[in-house]
Amino acid sequence: MKTIARIATALAAALVSVFVAAPALASEEGVKFDPTEQFSHAGEPLQVGAILIVGFVLLIVVLLLAQAISAPFEKK
Secondary structure, three states, X not given: OHHHHHHXXXXXXXXXXXXXXXXXXXXXXXXXXXXXXXXXXXXXXXXXXXXXHHHHHHHHHHHHHHHHHHHHHOOO
């Protein structure tokens, strides 16, 4: 029964991802994708607040994972 549920979940996720990606694939010809637009250029201000928030979230995730992984190996 679990196998059928896993297969159904995978199929549903694949179907949803196709419908989510379809508008991006159907873009107009005049719009060109420029991968350098996502990077900041010299002289532009950095988003320090966003960088700090992401850093703190990553730090918390790493610390929590380290605690969760090391808990079974602690001596009692």
